[in-house]
Ligand code: PEP
């Protein structure tokens with residue numbers, strides 16, 4: 454058990470990025486309700502994910518963490534969940550096939566509802582409004598009433614996470630994710646594109662491999678690994694009251710787990726060593742992550758590892774670098790070296806999104822596909838140079854045909870951004886760009 458830690462010990466530490474809830478009683482009422490609800494995940498599942506991530510830490514698996522920047526209360530449909538899962542499965546197949554190692558699939562899904570923001574307020578027209586902090590907190594429409602944090606949204610987030618997870622479990626265990634359907638995952642609007650064609654080739658190879666196995670006498674009908682997949686859930690553990698309310702003691706081990714998701718991470722803005730977020734996550738048994746930006750120092754990263762993973766358990770801690778394409782190689786190498794030399798068994802993942810965001814001439818927040826590829830290239834190079842494993846990627850994507858990130862083989866330009874810009878927060882890769890990325894990563898890591 455972690456020393457001097459309880460699910461509420463974070464409350465004695467400074468907690469940045471917390472909403473200003475207008476009524477403390479309403480907040481406590483919502484949190485009490487959530488604390489009485491069933492957990493969303495089971496501690497044993499979090500341990501399975503940790504075991505899978507331990508393989509990533511030793512270079513024997515690859516982490517694909519992907520999904521929305523912010524899930525939406527409005528875009529809450531079976532189609533939306535299915536399309537996201539579909540593109541994650543497609544990417545995973547391409548990566549598994551080309552890298553020859555298991556791909557650990559973790560969605561930014563079923564709980565990714567809260568956003569850290571650079572400013573507490575924004576000015577729209579002449580009005581200064583509280584900033585939008587994710588659907589778990591408030592609504593983005595530019596009215597004071599919409600922007601006022603509402604604790605009932607915490608309860609709604611719990612329920613949406615529960616039904617999203619329910620559908621994910623149904624899809625991943627009930628036949629949708631069956632490898633025999635590998636061709637069917639290709640959506641029509643993708644299938645005719647260059648990326649879709651490349652995917653088709655891999656899918657055909659997979660089919661051929663399955664036929665080969667059958668011909669050799671291997672029973673592919675009964676082997677569940679071919680018919681089911683594990684897709685784990687994750688989100689940024691930002692709103693600590695919500696996370697505390699879902700933190701439960703595992704009856705098997707006595708360990709505390711944050712049962713709001715399998716994996717939780719700490720964001721770039723909340724990773725203060727003496728802050729509430731680090732305090733909270735150091736005590737839960739789940740595998741955890743922490744974002745690290747380009748200003749991260751070696752002293753900091755070592756202290757972070759000591760705090761979050763003092764027992765040096767492989768798979769427990771994932772460091773997610775988000776440094777920007779220009780800085781990643783030089784900023785990351787000393788950190789990799791320090792962590793390696795200190796003997797900390799971390800998973801290294803690359804978030805190529807958050808260090809490459811800029812505002813397009815039309816005012817849209819965007820990212821360029823080539824910068825995203827370029828950051829991953831720098832990340833892989835840094836690991837190659839230090840003799841460590843570029844363990845995975847952490848990306849924001851959707852299965853829909855949106856136009857939020859520039860470039861890719863469709864060559865989306867500034868003028869295209871308005872066509873289908875639907876994100877409630879950061880710009881996401883669309884289905885084609887996501888497949889293209891999986892292909893490019895395969896090439897980068899294989900060579
Ligand atoms: C995010 O992952 O959506 C995010 C806000 O990232 P970061 O904390 O790295 O800025």
Ligand code: CO
Pocket residue numbers: 522523807849878879
């Ligand atoms: Co984001």
